[in-house]
Structure formats: structure tokens, C-alpha cells
Amino acid sequence: MNTVTQVPLSELASSARSAFVLDQWYVAAFAWELQDKPMARTLLNQSVVLFRTPDGAVGALEDRCCHRSLPLSCGTVEGGGLRCGYHGMLYAPGGSCIEIPGQERIPAKARVKSYVVAEKNHIVWIWMPKEEGAAPSKPAPDYAWHDDARYRFGGGVYHYDAPYQLIHDNLLDLSHVGYVHQKTIGGNPRVHMTAGMEVGGEGDTVRIVRLLPDTLPPPAYTAVWPFKGGIDRWQEIEFEPNHIRIWAGATDKDSEPLDDPQRGGLHLRGFHGLTPETETTSHYFWTMSANSHPEMPDNLDKVLQQIRSTFDEDRVVIEAQYANMRRFGEAASWVDIHVDAGGIRARRIIERLRKQGE
Template sequence: MFPLNRWYVAGFAWELADKPLARTLLNQNIVLFRTGSGEVAALENRCCHKSLPLSCGTVENSGVRCGYHGLLFAPSGACLEVPGQERIPVKARVRSYTLVEKDQILWIWMPQEEGAAPTCEAPDYPIHSDPRYTFRGDVFHYDAPYQLIHDNLLDLSHLGYVHLKTIGGNAAVHMNAELKVEAAGDQVRVLRYMPDSVPPPTYLGAWPFEGRIDRWQEVEFKVSHLNIWTGGADVGTEDMNDPQRGGFHMRGFHAITPETDTTAHYLWTMAANHHPERANVIDLVYEQTALTFYEDKVVIEAQYENMKKHPNAPQIDIHVDVGPNRARRVIERLIRDNAAPAAALSAAAA
């Protein structure tokens, strides 16, 4: 159901304090924790003794201890201690996953074959440490399949209808914005420009624009996450082709990690710059961003509920669907690629 042999976002660094965290990822029941020595780890969320979730236990310096009979498990999944007996059974271990902490993001490698090592490094996200920006983030749960969230983020024309009080603006301007879609390998890039437009409420609250603005929306789809760079500058003051252009910037990190076939985790951060004449506006930007994402959540979950009521009803495409459709084709191809080796092995065994 999902592309495998790749990194997905399991959480954020600040979520791991002194307690284990239960999270289902790609239909896998997983516990995340940080040991007392600072190491991050991910294990199957099930004690191999009596199946109590390890998330019901406690974190210690060397691992996580089951809350039922006290078996202690290392980040490798090996049992380190069985209280009351010296001998540790050979089979006393649980499945482990590779978990990497990078730029305050927790990346988990989801292999096709259990125990397979990563074949590449976890992605970088330098925005979180860029001194030009400050950021905040959160985790939302969606009762909807993950690709519906991809569709939403790759088609920002909906802003003029769904987000009128925050990052929206004139609906006609959004629907008629200059649109460019690029695809290369496993990535899709959607570029939208809205010159000489009225700045939306969130922008006005964060930046002292002189009047109308040239506005941009650049979306990069990367299967496990999307990077969305939006912003605006006073009309005619910046080159929209210059990656170092000035003005007000919002840098969004959007990790859409499937929970199950029909539910998803939305792990996001929003970074923003601030004008020297204004105090840091990250709290305003965060609150406005969270509001827009709640608005999207309502729409997407209602959309999915209605899709279940009309399971065979066709859907037509319009011009704004080019980006989402290309992303869906990427996912379909990757799932087929994962399935091919398994099918070959089955045929050979037969």
C-alpha cells in the first residue's frame, strides 16, 4: 500500500522526553523513545513476553523497560535484562527500526524486508537551523488516506475558498494564477505566481507591506514530505526567479506519514523571517498556520467520508489537478517497483 525502502518522518525531537511514545506508522505498531544517554530508538511496540505495549513502560539509561514484568530492551531490540533470572532467552528480542534525529526531525527507515539497512542518508532540512528564520510545529491526526493530504498541498488554488481569514485572498486570483508543474524522478514541483495582488491577513499581520504585493507559492513534493515556500514582496521590488529574493517568507515542512491505509499523521513546522521594524512574529504565523491546517483537516475528512458514501462515483479533473496527479503517479510507480521483486521471488519459489 505504501512505497518502502525509504525514510519517513516518525516525529519531532521535542516529542521524546522522559516517556516512550506510541505511534502507528505504515500499519506498523511502533514505540519511539530517547534513552537516558540521549540515543533515539524505535522498536516494535510489543513486549515479546506477554505482548504489553512497550509504550506502557518506562525509559531508562540503556533502553525501555516493559511495564508488566520489567524486561529491559535496548535500542537494538535485544533484551538486556529479565528481572529475577540471570539467563536471557535467545529469542528475547523485538523488532527494531533505524531511527535518525536530524534537524529536530525523527526519520525512520521503513524497509521492504525486516532488518534491512538504509541505502541512503536521511534527508536534510537546514531551514530549522537557518538564523534567518524561527519556527514552530505540531502533529495532527487525519481520519483520511495520506494521498488526499498530498492532493491538498499540491493544489493551493483552494486557499481563496478555504482560508479566507488567514493565507487566502481573492479566489479568482488564486484560480487564475500562473501555474508551472515540473517532474523529475520521484519529485514533483509546483510553482504558482500571483503578481500585483492584495496581501492576505496573515501576511499583513507579519510584514509592513506598502500596498499590493507580488506573491509566490513553490511546492516540492518528495514522497515522504513536502517543502512549501510561500511569501510576498512589495510590487516590483523583487525578482521572482531569484532564490535569494527579499520580502516576507514562510517555509513550511509538511511530512505526511501514513498511519494505516485510511488514516495519516501530518507532522509540520512553519518557519518565518521577520521585519527589523517588527518583533518576531513566529507565534502569530504559527497560530494562523495551525488554523489553516485545521480548516484543511475539516475539508479533507469530510471529502473522504463522502467518498466512502459514493465509492464508485467518477471524479473529473480540472487544470489545478496536474501537480497532484503527477504525485499520485510517482506513488503508484514506487509501489509497483516494490512489488516486482516480491512477485519474482514468489514465481521462482513456485
């Protein structure tokens, strides 16, 4: 029997309004975003400039020259690092000033805050420590699907006028796709709301498995895979505090067991890097890795087109949701239903980690 509870909206949104989880890796950029120019990005309320040196190394600095505070993102990338666009002070990726044009002596205080970054699987991660200068206590996450020869991938970056945990809620509750995404990945809304769902996980993770046997393929699936008719569909979601992985897909009805990890059919492996910009705005870094059918070998462009349309629909809903939360304020409350189990677990993990960092 499902239990319905009323929870004050202020409690559910508390972690979005308070300090972020620190001593944590967050997605800062995709590798392809860093070319020959510096890029400004606000991450967890920190103004950061990201850049790639000519030898391929990635740097991340406080976006402020220590001389007269011009954003370093207004400067240029050179062999030794990043040169300020005001008076030409050159900063190494570690934050120290290594050249002042017209002046041999470099003051010891001529440096800016630097961040530890790691580039893995085409993702640039940034370590956000509780104590400035503290080294990472764990390696940056792996995402091997970007380098798996069985898949091709593409992606992009969204900006949300909403706290990042509202995006967590959306991704951890895929029952909404039948209502929000009728033109793309949706399907019969009642099938999505009544699908079998297992929720588990340990430590700082949440795992959700949803199975939808004997259903009709949605438009996004038929556009990229030649299904014969009805399909057996799955959605496997894995949450960590800094990103979410979703393996979705389908096989022809009754062709393969849905619990076989080696099952065939259409595979859509989504990466969702959710990084707070501020307490009320977010960066959403996404990719989709897809396989292809011999009859439709060039399906990636269509896959990405469908996924972008899906995320456009989600952003409209989430930003409207947050606008209404602000409109109703403390007078509002949320009622939990059976599909919220994963999101509630994730919020509890974030709150526990946030409190540990206080």
C-alpha cells in the first residue's frame, strides 16, 4: 500500500537554498568546449575561467586578475597559460603570475585561486573542496560509454533557471515521460505510471529499475530503430551526487529477457552532469550514447534531435515548476506519491553530505 504524506515545500527545497555539497567533483565543461579561447562559467557560486593550453592541459582559475580585477576570461590563451587582457599579466594553470610585461620582479602575492581539474572520457571535472587548496580525496568519475566502440555519442549544455535538485527529481522519476514527452520518448501515460519499479542503492548512490514490457514504441524510438511492432522497454537509472546515468532502451516484444544485461535492441545511454551555478540556477551537461541497427546505421543525428526536443520539454516544465514554487512560497507543500521514492532518497543523500561539510 502506498503512503501519501504532506511535506512542507521549504523542507523539500532546503538543500537548494543552503550550502552545496563540497569535497566533490562536479562537471565543469565538456572537452570540446575548450578550444583556443578562455571560457567563463559560474560553478557553485564561484566565478571560474576554464582554458586549454596549446599543449592540451586544462586549467581552471578564479576569473579575476589580481592586479585590477578584470575577468581573466577577457584575456587570451598562450603557451604558458592565460594572459590578462588589461595589462598582460600571464598566469600559469596553477594560479601563479609568471610574467608582468615591463617588470622583472613578480610580487609573491601575484597569484589567483586555482582549481584541480581532471579530463576523463571527454568530460572536464572540477574538484570543489571544503578547504581552499585541499587535494581531491577520490578520483574523478569514469564514464566509459563515451569511449566504447559499440556506441556513438553527442551532447550539449543547458542552462536552467531552477535549482539543480529539481532536475534530479525529474530524471529520477521517469513516470512523467508519458505526459511531458508525448512527441518524443513518451508513450501510454498509464503504462508509465503503473510500470514495475525497483528502488535501491547503497552509500551515496540510488539505483532505480523500471520495466515496461509489451508496450508500443514511442516516436523517438521508431525514428531510429526498425521495431517490428510492440516492444519490451527498460529504464535503469543510477544516481550519484554529481551526475546521473540512465540506460534506456527496448527490444522487440518477447525477443529477449528484460533482465539479461547483454540484451540487444536499441540502447540509449545517457550521461547527465548536474552542476549548480547558484542556489537558484543550474548547468545541465548531457550526452547520449547510442548504438545503431544495420538497417539504420546513421541514426545518431536523429537520436540527438529527439533527445534535444525531450530536454526542451523538460526545461519548460522544471522552470515553470520553480517559478510557481517562488510564487507560492512557504504556503505551498508537496504530496509524495509512489513514483517519488528515488528522488526522496537522492535528496536525503544530498542533505546528509551537505551537513557533513558544515
